[in-house]
Amino acid sequence: MIKSFQLAHRALVPVEHLKAPVLLFCNPDTAERDVLLCDFKLDEHALASALDPDEVSRIEFHPEHLFLIWKSPENYSGGDTLSFEVSSFGLLFGAQRLVVISTDSGQLAGVGARQPLNSPLDVLLDLLFNNIHHYLGHLKVIKMVARELQQKFNASMENKHLVQMFNLSESLIYYINAIHSNGTVLTRLRNHAEQLRFAPDALARIDDLIIENNQCYKQAEIYSTVFSGLIDARGNLMNNSMNSLLRKLTLINVVFLPLNLIASIGGMSEFSMMTSSIPWWVAYPLFLLAMGVIGTLVIFVLKRMTPKILTAQ
Numbered sequence: 644m645i646k647s648f649q650l651a652h653r654a655l656v657p658v659e660h661l662k663a664p665v666l667l668f669c670n671p672d673t674a675e676r677d678v679l680l681c682d683f684k685l686d687e688h689a690l691a692s693a694l695d696p697d698e699v700s701r702i703e704f705h706p707e708h709l710f711l712i713w714k715s716p717e718n719y720s721g722g723d724t725l726s727f728e729v730s731s732f733g734l735l736f737g738a739q740r741l742v743v744i745s746t747d748s749g750q751l752a753g754v755g756a757r758q759p760l761n762s763p764l765d766v767l768l769d770l771l772f773n774n775i776h777h778y779l780g781h782l783k784v785i786k787m788v789a790r791e792l793q794q795k796f797n798a799s800m801e802n803k804h805l806v807q808m809f810n811l812s813e814s815l816i817y818y819i820n821a822i823h824s825n826g827t828v829l830t831r832l833r834n835h836a837e838q839l840r841f842a843p844d845a846l847a848r849i850d851d852l853i854i855e856n857n858q859c860y861k862q863a864e865i866y867s868t869v870f871s872g873l874i875d876a877r878g879n880l881m882n883n884s885m886n887s888l889l890r891k892l893t894l895i896n897v898v899f900l901p902l903n904l905i906a907s908i909g910g911m912s913e914f915s916m917m918t919s920s921i922p923w924w925v926a927y928p929l930f931l932l933a934m935g936v937i938g939t940l941v942i943f944v945l946k947r948m949t950p951k952i953l954t955a956q
Contacts, residue, residue: 644669644748645678653759655751655766664763665741669748670694683735683742685710693733693744700731700824702831708737709835711828714821715747715774716781725788725807727781727814729821734767741766764841768848771829775855778822782862785811789870808873815867822860829853898941902934 647663648655655665661678668675671694679685684707692698692712703710711734716727732745741763743750754760754769792808833849841849918926 645671645675646748646751648751650760650762650766653761654755655760664739665743665751665766667743667745667748667751669750670746671744679742679744685735689733690744693731694746696728696730696746698731700821700828702828702835704835708735709832710735711832713771713774713828714825715750716777716818716821717747725792725814726810727785727818729817734770736763736767739763743770764845768845768852771852772848772855775825775852775859778818778859779862781818782859782866785815785866789866789873793873808870812867812870815863815870818863819860819867822856822863826853826856826860829856894945897945898938901941902938 645661646667646669647658647660648665648667649658649663650656650665661682668679671679676690679690680687689703689710698712700714701712712731713734714729714731717730730746732743732747732750735742735744751766751770753773754766757772758765758769760766760769789808789811792811829849829852833846833853836846836849
């Protein structure tokens with residue numbers, strides 16, 4: 644699908660011809676790929692990179708245009724996994740035209756809302772600015788979701804909540820890598836713009852993009868560090884709770900194991916044979932008393948041993 648936009652009234656206006664200054668190729672088919680390869684002189688590798696979600700951000704400089712691969716956050720749809728993904732899209736920028744190659748048909752949504760658009764360069768910079776703020780918005784959502792997960796985990800300590808925490812932590816790692824690689828692209832773009840002597844206003848906006856991206860990177864890095872510590876703490880808390888429960892169950896088993904052994908012996912016919920000379924109303928109470936004494940001794944020994952075990956650990 645191809646969307647064409649004309650710059651009119653300092654905004655993007657949809658048009659129906661391919662000679663527009665701003666074009667969006669969304670999931671191009673074979674015919675649209677041929678247009679990109681033939682008319683826009685894009686090579687196969689660059690086209691495949693623009694549509695590859697795992698492609699790393701980069702920038703290529705050519706005599707008549709430059710080509711960017713930019714990492715963008717995908718729209719969060721919610722669900723039980725709580726996973727935030729990143730994808731890639733391509734930007735072919737020339738003096739009079741900007742071509743966006745993406746799998747998202749709404750890639751240009753919101754462009755021009757913050758500042759007027761007078762040239763394809765304005766569209767390019769505003770698009771990158773929107774993507775950086777898209778990351779910031781997702782980081783705020785991750786922070787809110789993390790707080791909710793902490794409350795749920797404190798209430799139930801289910802494995803599902805711990806898995807969701809791991810998914811959020813993994814998403815933050817992907818965000819950090821994507822934002823860092825985008826920052827490298829912005830730095831090279833700033834150097835290239837200075838060499839070509841872009842207008843001071845354009846240079847200032849690129850500087851603002853670099854600052855915004857660095858702040859976004861630092862914020863994601865802090866969230867990742869804090870979140871990793873929280874996951875470790877929650878995991879240790881769950882392990883301690885399980886260990887405490889298992890210790891109690893073990894104590895119960897240790898107390899009742901010798902009693903079960905004696906009860907099994909007493910339930911055999913040999914016990915009746917051994918106590919045949921003693922009245923049953925004397926033999927069985929003595930047997931129960933012996934079981935109680937042995938159980939009390941086991942509990943006493945375990946209480947004496949527990950502090951020594953904990954001290955050794």
